[in-house]
Amino acid sequence: MLKKDILLIINPNASKGKGKSKAKEIKALFQKHGRACTVAYTRNQGHAMSLAFRGASYGYSIIVAAGGDGTVNEVASGILRSGKDIPLGIIPIGRGNDFAWIAGIPQKTEEAVALIARGNVSRIDVGLCKGPDHPDGMYFLNGAGFGFEPMVNFKAMEYKRLNGMPSYVVAFLYILRHPPKPYHLKLVIDGVEKDIESQQISVCNGRRMGSSFMMAPKAEIDDGVFDVMFTNYPLSGALMSPIRKSFLT
Template identity: 45%
Template sequence: MQDNELFVILNPHAAKGKAKKQEDMIRTLLGAGGKEVVLYHTEIGNGAERVAFQAAMDGRKVIIAAGGDGTVNEVANGILKAVTLHNIPSPALGVIPIGRGNDFAWGMQIPKPVKEACEVILAGKTRVIDAGVTYGGNYPEGRFFVNGQGVGFEPLVNFLASEFKHVSGTPSYVFALIRILIHYPAPYTVELTLDDQVLNLKTQQLSICNGRRMGSAFLMGPDALFDDGYFDVVYANAPVPSRRMVPLALTFLSGKQVKQKEFSVARVKKLVMKSSDFAMPVHVDGEEISKGCMEFRTELLESILPVFC
């Protein structure tokens, strides 16, 4: 495979279909330095994960996700499946953030303007980051993630925000938050194992953070680092009454929830969460793991994925 080739996986449906309008600009910008640009459109039933997996197996050195966090997650899953199952060197992941939330790109300080994001890729500087893999729900065989995993209240907001037809970005999450607060969720009675520590508690919210931000605006793990060898797990340590949820939800905008008595933080490499009463909604990088599962386990994969930044 030629070293000057850039393999781009573009999701034309990202950002409510606006991403497709960026295709010509992406080709021009990436090809300006003499690089050969190979661009592939994702399609329903023929998504980014399968294409990225095959590209990695074919020995491509650079695989670029042009889309939102969902596209990045799929491309990362394809790459990491090839790396972990077949023990091949990891291609470098490039990101052109043209999606709804772009939380991973924000955390990696990848600029949002297409021109600047392409310049980052062409500069060739990479950072090797950790990733996560979770087992449970719709993915008993495992699904990888690069930014974060949410359980409980946050996935409910995320799932609802993705259903809005004409609203995207931060407003979609704010509207979804208001809707969820009207139908306030009951706490889950769980056994939570953090590395080797076992906790029994009632909780409505848990975030497993590799990156700092989720939901386009919420600093779920304000101190998380992509390459420190740990997840930051931020969780409600007791049921939060409905009268406290709105003021607490606002603290997530600045990351100050970690200073509130209702929340605890742990830095771990693996965890298991089991509910004994209600099924738990779970997502990774905004992608559905389950609308409701009773158990999952998550593990950190240290220093596994080089990313242009």
């Protein structure tokens, strides 16, 4: 039986619909580095997680997510749910690629493949978010949030002809004109309660969200802490100024 080496999980519709040709390119690049690569295509939301779960159980040495932060989260979730200590590799071909950026993954596919082929693994922190829809929890690598920031993200996903930063800029301007209602939040952090009215909270493992927002400039993915960013109501023009500044940095 052949030893399982690298499992590549990729959305065939990723990279502006060129996922299949991208997969062939990536497989050939791995072969140039002397690594055997098996390709698995995702079919729908959640499929990347089940593919990663099975891949980890089958004993692949590295499981690679080719896509954006959503695909990366799903693949990481599958690995973690398997209970196997299999490392994750990332080839950033998604919309925002925020986690890949903070992880120091090259944007160029050839360089990302070379990095994975070298296989220098380090350990990182992971978030687990539990709620009514997901009582077992959803893992996240880069961050979790609600209010303004995820609204921008969801809006950006509606723009099929825009990708990366332009889609977030347009979505940002739209949500700026249609901001969320303030939420009454009770935060319990280290046993200390805090009541706030807020339209925005981001729990960050990484620094950047939405391709350009530097939400938590001091965050590190291996420091053992989240950086929690929230705004007090109202999300005024004065408050928006530094957000715009960080967006354009």
